Amino acid sequence: MSTVGVAGAAGMVPPTLSLRDLVVGYGGEPVVRGVSLEVGHGEFVAVLGASGSGKTTLLRAIAGYLRPTAGSITVAGQLVAGPHSWVPPEKRHIGVVPQEGALFPQLDVAGNVGFGLPRRERRTSTRVTQLLEMVGLAGLEKARPDELSGGQQQRVALARALAPEPELLLLDEPFSSLDAALRVEVRTEVHALLREIETTSILVTHDQEEALSIADRVAVMSAGRIEQVDAPWRVYEAPSTLGIARFVGDLVELPVQQLREDSALTCLGWVPVTAADVRTTEDLGLVALRPEQLALVADRTVGAPNDVNQSAVGTVEAIRYHGHDSLTTVRLEDGTAVAVRAAGGVGVAVGDRVRVVVTGAARAFAHPVV
Amino acid sequence: MVVTAIPLLYLLVRTVDAGGESIIAALWRERTFDTTVTSLVLVLAVIVGCLVLAVPTAWLLARTNLPGRSLFLVTAALPLAVPSYVMAYAWIAEFPGMSGLWAAIWVMSLATFPYVAIPLTAALRSQDAGQEEAARSLGLGPLATARRVTIPMAWPAAAAGLLLAALYTLSEFGTVAIFRVDTFTRVIYTAYRASFDRTSAAVLSLLLVALALLLVIVEARVRGRASRWRLGSGVKRAVPRQELSRRASALGLAWMIALALVSLGVPAWSLTMRLLETRRFGFDFTELLGALVGSVTASAIGAGIAIALALPIAILAARYTSRVVRGIEGAAFLGHALPGVVVGLSLVFLTLALLPVAYQTLITLAFAYAVLFLPKAIGASRSSIEAVPPALESTARSLGRGPVRAWFTVTGRLAWPGIAAGALLVLLTAMKELPATLMLRPTGFNTLATELWSRTDVEAFGDAAPYALAMILLASVPAWLMGRWLAGTPGADRADGTEHDEPVHAQQVTYVGGAR
Numbered sequence: 069m070s071t072v073g074v075a076g077a078a079g080m081v082p083p084t085l086s087l088r089d090l091v092v093g094y095g096g097e098p099v100v101r102g103v104s105l106e107v108g109h110g111e112f113v114a115v116l117g118a119s120g121s122g123k124t125t126l127l128r129a130i131a132g133y134l135r136p137t138a139g140s141i142t143v144a145g146q147l148v149a150g151p152h153s154w155v156p157p158e159k160r161h162i163g164v165v166p167q168e169g170a171l172f173p174q175l176d177v178a179g180n181v182g183f184g185l186p187r188r189e190r191r192t193s194t195r196v197t198q199l200l201e202m203v204g205l206a207g208l209e210k211a212r213p214d215e216l217s218g219g220q221q222q223r224v225a226l227a228r229a230l231a232p233e234p235e236l237l238l239l240d241e242p243f244s245s246l247d248a249a250l251r252v253e254v255r256t257e258v259h260a261l262l263r264e265i266e267t268t269s270i271l272v273t274h275d276q277e278e279a280l281s282i283a284d285r286v287a288v289m290s291a292g293r294i295e296q297v298d299a300p301w302r303v304y305e306a307p308s309t310l311g312i313a314r315f316v317g318d319l320v321e322l323p324v325q326q327l328r329e330d331s332a333l334t335c336l337g338w339v340p341v342t343a344a345d346v347r348t349t350e351d352l353g354l355v356a357l358r359p360e361q362l363a364l365v366a367d368r369t370v371g372a373p374n375d376v377n378q379s380a381v382g383t384v385e386a387i388r389y390h391g392h393d394s395l396t397t398v399r400l401e402d403g404t405a406v407a408v409r410a411a412g413g414v415g416v417a418v419g420d421r422v423r424v425v426v427t428g429a430a431r432a433f434a435h436p437v438v
Numbered sequence: 439m440v441v442t443a444i445p446l447l448y449l450l451v452r453t454v455d456a457g458g459e460s461i462i463a464a465l466w467r468e469r470t471f472d473t474t475v476t477s478l479v480l481v482l483a484v485i486v487g488c489l490v491l492a493v494p495t496a497w498l499l500a501r502t503n504l505p506g507r508s509l510f511l512v513t514a515a516l517p518l519a520v521p522s523y524v525m526a527y528a529w530i531a532e533f534p535g536m537s538g539l540w541a542a543i544w545v546m547s548l549a550t551f552p553y554v555a556i557p558l559t560a561a562l563r564s565q566d567a568g569q570e571e572a573a574r575s576l577g578l579g580p581l582a583t584a585r586r587v588t589i590p591m592a593w594p595a596a597a598a599g600l601l602l603a604a605l606y607t608l609s610e611f612g613t614v615a616i617f618r619v620d621t622f623t624r625v626i627y628t629a630y631r632a633s634f635d636r637t638s639a640a641v642l643s644l645l646l647v648a649l650a651l652l653l654v655i656v657e658a659r660v661r662g663r664a665s666r667w668r669l670g671s672g673v674k675r676a677v678p679r680q681e682l683s684r685r686a687s688a689l690g691l692a693w694m695i696a697l698a699l700v701s702l703g704v705p706a707w708s709l710t711m712r713l714l715e716t717r718r719f720g721f722d723f724t725e726l727l728g729a730l731v732g733s734v735t736a737s738a739i740g741a742g743i744a745i746a747l748a749l750p751i752a753i754l755a756a757r758y759t760s761r762v763v764r765g766i767e768g769a770a771f772l773g774h775a776l777p778g779v780v781v782g783l784s785l786v787f788l789t790l791a792l793l794p795v796a797y798q799t800l801i802t803l804a805f806a807y808a809v810l811f812l813p814k815a816i817g818a819s820r821s822s823i824e825a826v827p828p829a830l831e832s833t834a835r836s837l838g839r840g841p842v843r844a845w846f847t848v849t850g851r852l853a854w855p856g857i858a859a860g861a862l863l864v865l866l867t868a869m870k871e872l873p874a875t876l877m878l879r880p881t882g883f884n885t886l887a888t889e890l891w892s893r894t895d896v897e898a899f900g901d902a903a904p905y906a907l908a909m910i911l912l913a914s915v916p917a918w919l920m921g922r923w924l925a926g927t928p929g930a931d932r933a934d935g936t937e938h939d940e941p942v943h944a945q946q947v948t949y950v951g952g953a954r
Contacts, residue, residue, distance in 0.1 A: 157575050158574045158575070159577075170566060
């Protein structure tokens with residue numbers, strides 16, 4: 069699909085958004101503690117974090133609703149927040165799609181979409197109609213916000229934010245209030261639309277599937293800091309910390325018994341590893357695998373137990389079948405339980421003896437400090 | 439619902455009976471025209487007065503960091519606990535020269551501005567920061583945001599409050615009588631008293647009801663529109679408060695203190711002074727006690743009748759939404775548009791014509807109270823019945839209880855505190871009712887309101903003070919109860935570290951209100 073759009077930062081064009089050592093708080097402890105990030109023109113960046121990680125505070129500071137205590141924000145080459153400068157939100161040319169849409173209840177749909185346009189354009193231009201067509205709500209000009217469904221309200225909020233042609237669009241968990249099926253549909257449409265009109269966008273979300281599926285780059289935020297900014301596949305397959313690895317998807321964690329240069333001995337035998345965290349000699353750490361890196365083989369088709377590296381024998385304990393894939397829990401002979409993901413069904417039953425085989429390399433991490 | 443309608447229908451029949459010519463004659467008199475103009479001028483001026491008093495107050499309380507906000511929120515709501523004619527009495531006792539339209543406008547504005555200030559404060563406070571932030575991100579400065587977003591969104595709350603204040607002013611009898619302003623209520627009462635000019639009184643009553651009905655219907659529509667304006671279901675973020683400069687803080691404090699002084703301080707001072715005089719001249723406590731007993735007896739019977747009439751309607755309205763039920767409920771709601779003087783007059787006619795035995799009896803008086811305050815009783819019972827999940831009752835049915843037993847052992851059992859509160863509210867409000875009591879009470883039967891009235895009528899201001907004080911004490915009971923109830927409501931006492939404000943609910947005003 070897309071290139072990793074970091075290029076915007078290095079090129080001649082200034083990045084659309086540039087954050088330098090940004091610190092934001094509400095008086096007490098800062099909530100955002102020194103964030104630096106560059107977003108290139110036309111790029112779609114997702115800020116992913118658990119609730120309380122400071123991602124929404126970061127977004128509000130970029131929008132101009134909050135004054136940072138330190139650091140700077142530059143939008144399209146213009147310094148909008150720094151030690152001695154401050155540009156109010158209405159002069160930043162940043163569009164915002166709030167979490168609940170925040171439509172103006174006293175205005176109809178057309179009034180909402182045209183809200184940010186100059187008075188003349190509100191009345192005469194066809195811009196409102198165009199925008200409504202763009203978000204798939206043509207003909208709903210006269211509808212009132214309370215007559216719309218949640219998904220429609222979000223689309224109106226998007227059209228309203230896009231109307232003044234902002235330099236940057238901020239999306240604050242705009243899909244989280246929608247139900248599951250609608251969420252995927254709306255976000256796919258919104259993504260396609262923003263790509264088509266090449267709007268630089270930042271999406272704040274706590275939903276890793278959402279961030280991974282639509283962003284060019286994902287910035288993972290935790291405890292007020294950005295811990296990794298990378299392409300979605302890098303964040304998933306090569307997370308820089310155990311915390312990120314756990315947050316972005318299911319994880320099989322195995323303690324390391326013995327360590328070599330490029331492989332580690334675990335209950336699944338010798339597994340090839342790529343290192344992530346620094347490891348001290350006394351802490352062998354653990355290795356992390358995604359459940360889809362494990363596969364099941366019926367035990368009888370393989371020779372004697374434990375003669376093969378990267379595999380181990382166990383008993384099927386539970387099967388969660390999801391249709392498109394299934395997650396099988398296997399209790400290995402040493403007592404460790406591992407999860408195995410397979411496309412479709414697996415053709416085994418609870419109680420079956422199976423062999424678990426590792427494919428690809430695992431990531432090695434130090435034990436988390438408790 | 440027929441109950442509410444009977445007096446009004448009878449009034450209509452009587453008017454029509456009088457014949458077209460005399461109706462037209464009554465309508466066409468200069469007196470009718472003058473009365474209408476005076477009433478409308480009074481109502482409009484009070485609306486303006488309420489806005490002037492309420493808007494800065496609400497903004498200071500809801501959107502700034504003014505010191506002492508929670509205290510001032512109480513002082514802004516407290517005038518509701520002073521019956522408006524007690525306030526009028528307090529002012530005229532201190533400044534005996536006060537009279538006429540301006541005096542009435544002044545006192546009615548002071549008595550009714552909380553109807554606007556409280557819901558407006560609540561509306562401004564509860565607005566989600568989202569819309570204002572969205573407006574800013576779309577290029578609007580702070581002033582443009584206020585003009586295009588904040589004010590339009592808060593308007594329905596203010597408008598509903600204004601209409602309530604207008605309705606209250608239109609039905610007010612005591613204040614206009616004390617200041618000798620010839621609005622509908624006073625003219626109707628005088629016509630009934632002095633000349634027994636029935637046709638004229640009836641025609642004016644119908645005109646008054648028509649105006650009040652208009653206000654009630656518009657108010658209901660505005661309120662309905664406002665309630666639809668809640669979008670989304672997520673957690674709202676409060677709008678940050680404006681930091682006031684030292685000078686602005688001083689100005690704000692001066693405003694709030696001045697307002698508290700004229701709306702509460704002057705009445706309190708005046709009553710205290712009169713009370714001290716009374717002590718010096720001696721005072722007949724048995725008379726006060728007799729009036730208190732009279733008030734409680736009549737009001738308690740009235741509250742009993744009102745609840746008995748309200749319960750079936752409330753049960754139907756809370757659980758079923760057929761067109762018939764909505765129609766019945768709507769008709770009951772229209773009871774809000776019946777001023778005490780009209781109910782009094784129509785029941786005088788009705789008893790004299792159909793049941794002379796009942797004329798000026800305790801039962802008729804209590805019945806008048808029930809008709810007047812039925813909407814309150816329905817409202818309170820309905821909301822508490824609605825709060826009981828229907829699944830509880832159906833579960834009781836599935837466990838083998840019959841419909842009636844299931845209702846009493848489950849829904850009725852759980853809803854009774856709300857129903858009882860409704861009855862108490864009717865009782866306390868009925869104690870303040872003046873014109874209907876004056877017209878319908880048995881000879882020699884006195885209530886607090888009538889004793890106060892008879893003393894102010896002959897300008898024996900000192901003697902009236904103990905009655906006024908007793909009325910204020912009684913009137914503050916529902917305010918106090920509501921405050922306690924609100925304080926115990928989940929969400930009123932959030933410990934999430936956000937702003938900690940006095941809970942204000944628009945509903946509070948509709949409950950406490952109605953001190954005719």
